[in-house]
Amino acid sequence: MSVRLTQYAHGGGCACKIPPGELEGVVKGLAGSPRQPLGELLVGLEDGDDAAVVRIQDDLALIATTDFFTPVVDDAYDWGRIAATNALSDVYAMGGRPVVAVNLLGWPRDTLPFDLAADVLRGGLDVCNAAGCHLAGGHSVDDPEPKYGLAVTGVAAPGHLMRNSSGMPGMPLSLTKPLGIGVLNSRHKATGERFEAAIDAMTTLNAMAAETAVNAGIRCATDVTGFGLLGHLYKLARASGVTAVIDAKAVPYLEGAREALREGYVSGGTKRNLDWVRPHTDLTAVNEDEALLLADAQTSGGLLLAGEIPGAPVIGELIPRGEHVIVVR
Template sequence: MTSLAHGGGCGCKIAPDVLQSILASTPQAAPFANLMVGAETSDDAAVWRLNDEQALVATTDFFMPMVDDPFDFGRIAATNALSDVYAMGATPIFALAIVGMPIGQLSAETIGKVLQGGASVCAAAGVPIAGGHSIDSVEPIYGLVALGLVHPDRVLTNRGAQAGDVLILTKALGVGVLSAAFKQGRLDEEGYAAMIASMTQLNTPGAGLSAFPAVHAVTDVTGFGLLGHALEMARGSGVAVEIDPTAPVYLPGAGDLAADGVRTGASTRNWAAYGGSVTLPPDLPVWRRDLLTDPQTAGGLLISAAPEGVEAVMDMLCAMGFSASRCVGRVMTGAPSVIVGRSA
């Protein structure tokens, strides 16, 4: 399937600086009293207050394949779409499928396997795919409109980080590097299995994080890389963020492949898009920068939590199977920016 697509996964997202330029010329929506979260801070989903007890979380996410197995492609795309609901502290309730396929180049059986993969992930999340829309397109595209519910007082956003908070990342990095290696025929079985396992692990802890008073902000790390999504959190919260480049876990083989020059075009594009808002230490190897800017598909949650709540959050994450969770940085006072260096 990858031979039919010019890009794949979250690596085919529009670059953050280009997206900002596009949105800058788009008229802003009129204010609505019940719109709790819109597009102002590039958050993971929109949130609409239904009543005093419920808020509706709505998002959409779709992309082209980064693997050739159609069932796995469907699983990955669905996991990625549901992640935005979890990142807002919500529980998904149902989804709609977005399907664009090159009819005549892919068989009905292959397309059906994509949909089956997506449905299997939604079933694991306890939600139905209740409908959708399909078109005949040049490249294969699949994703979801995902809807969820959360208490209005427990909505998690990317704009609540506070100085003194600790940053926690729940998944290993390196999906983009491994994906690039796969396309080059350089990824071994262990690396491929680890990549698929990471991209199909639902970010279910997000729904539970909304009950932790110490959790101040959450976002998921996807196409803009760890540094890009940390920068969105910094801008949304009006704070500076420091990331320890050695703290995250990296997927098996990702470090060696990156050091050998394997990277995605999106990684380089992401770095260029950050402008002067991300500062690197002068001795940081380029390959390590590539891992920090590496586009993640269905990546982990980036959590900003008060120090006194970190142990409880980490205990919950480990109990739910997120053994790669690590404290990767901290939040500081200062102009919105990201500083890469050792965390204190």
């Protein structure tokens, strides 16, 4: 039996995230502990960074994160690889290295065969093996909608952490993967067409980019996932107290992305991203289609770095805070 996994999900991948504006209201105030926990919390909820970080020794910080989502492609093995790559990305975005992960699986046991679930888990295992990260056990639930991801623990040197709040005026902005994953995934869900370039991008680990960035002295970064380039950049610029200027013509896109947009394959998540950042963004230099692409909800996207590394195009810069948090030119 041929199964199209995306037809069992109301959305796909990181486009299924709760909209950023709604999420910030939910988590507001969820900080602090009445008892003294072990270690010093270096990164928590304050700036909406990619992962939590606790210093457990002077030279060692623990990174904790989790990410899971509904099927973004129809192939079970590829979905497992994409979800695992995406979950590991939060550790890389903080400048760390993943050490151990556990599976998170929701499966409609009366609807989908378990051999497909095994393929999903095998995809996650292969990615963790490639990353040099242990994958040990996990948790599963009987769920009417299939979901998969990882809870990941990593390590980093406290002085080498990359945070979204460390940007300063004069820093260039670089992007390590092209955009357009969201619209191509939306087209895949609607038509069944397979886009190899999108799958390759989503299954490419951000490990090398993160290591290169840390070694280059970069200390401000985030990864570009469900909130789109504009959403994640807004969080970075807001946390850093700067304005981000984007050169729209310098932003790279996957082949077929603009065609998919023209044909209307835009997720609800992308539209919500643009609605969220629009009041804080000067978009007068671009049309609505270009703005939607810049807000396109990515799954397992690249790193957005305040700095330069080889192979990553410079797409803008940080400047002193002005009237807008983001300016697109």
